[in-house]
Amino acid sequence: MIAIRTLAAVLVAGLVPAVAIAWPADPVTGWPPRHPAGTGTGTIATSAFRLSDRKHYGQPANGSGYSEILTTGRAREAWIFGGTNPGGPSSPVAGQWNGSAFVATPLPPGLGGFITDAVAVSADDIWAASQYGQYVVHWNGHRWSVVRRWTTGQITGLTALSARNVWVFGATEGGTQGAGTWHFNGTTWTRYTGAASTIYRASAMSSADIWAIFATPVAQSVRWYHQGRWQSVPAGRALAKVQLHDILALSDRDVWVLGAQTSRPGVSSMVLARWNGRAWWRVPISLHAWPGQLAPGIHGGVLVTATPGGAMAAGLILTVSPRGVQTVTRIQSAQGSGVSDAALIPGARGIWAIGGILTAQGSDAALWTGQLPRTRRSATDDDE
DSSP states (O other), X not given: XXXXXXXXXXXXXXXXXXXXXXXXXXXXXXXXXXXXXXXXXXXXXXXXXXXXXXXXXXXXXXXXEEEEEEEOSSTTOEEEEEEESTTSSOOEEEEEEOSSOEEEOOOOTTOOSOEEEEXXXXXXXXXXXXXXXXXXXXXXXXXXXXXXXXXXXXXXXXXXXXXXXXXXXXXXXXXXXOSOEEEEOSSOEEEEOGGGGGEEEEXXXXXXXXXXXXXXXSOEEEEEEETTEEEEOOOTGGGTTOEEEEEEEEETXXXXXXXXXXXXXXXXXXXXXXXXXXXXXXXXXXXXXXXXXXXXXXXXXXXXXXXXXXXXXOEEEEEEETTXXXXXXXXXXXXXXXXXXXXXXXXXXXXXXXXXXXXXXXXXXXXXXXXXXXXXXXXXXXXX
């Protein structure tokens, strides 16, 4: 993990060029190599998104940014989370985007820490967590309340199926013990020990159907909770030597993982793979970048965010079908920007992307709006 799983990596990448990762440049254009359709990074799009909202929180030197965007099914409405100074002394931000403006909602007083994870069960049942703030908050349709605080460790993952079925994970990507694995039944918090305590991130479809990344200092693995126990999922060559970063389960035959593979010091290639119920298939991608987050796409596909290297910070959004990458969009501002998360716009054929725009002193939180690529659906998009 790079500082905080979401926007911190974006801002660190932009503010500390020494850790930037290089693109493999095209010898003619200097832009990433272009591949025939369906065999590589797809179509490069550079102007598909427009800036819809930009705000600064706190002092001018603060690093303001958004980290998580959630939709609840209501047309053109989303919840957006973030804050100031990820990875340092910070304060959280939460609010709603109504299609034309962002309206912040008051959080409980005294909270610090950038909000790094959020999940919506419904419009009136939303959960959010702060990795370094060490707390979980809940929205009941009227107000936010603190559900639990931790005094040690980090929170690296959060998933909720109902107000009485919430999971919090605290193992880091590198396997360092954080806050641990906890379950909330609406009244009581229960801590899980053993192998379950090493869960870094998870994606749950039901209380009996959960896919998770287990991380120890020695190795990572993907496991499936089914029939009351955790079952190992063969990694195969597709995930060999891959540092896993995010996981998204759409069904038991459609699970995606996002990670990175280091080829040499300072150079990391993003890896995206899909489980089709039998084996992992690695999506052909030739991007040297930090992996961001996964979000549901169209026709069984996903949206992927990433941060490329280079002297100027930028953000990437990939639209991917089960057959491969469809488009790669780069979002960049005059001084640099980063994209942390993306979501399909309910009721419209579009995408929201959130993150930050670097300024002379710090950064501003930003929301962009773009269009989905026009592609023809194939029967193989639903089954590999």
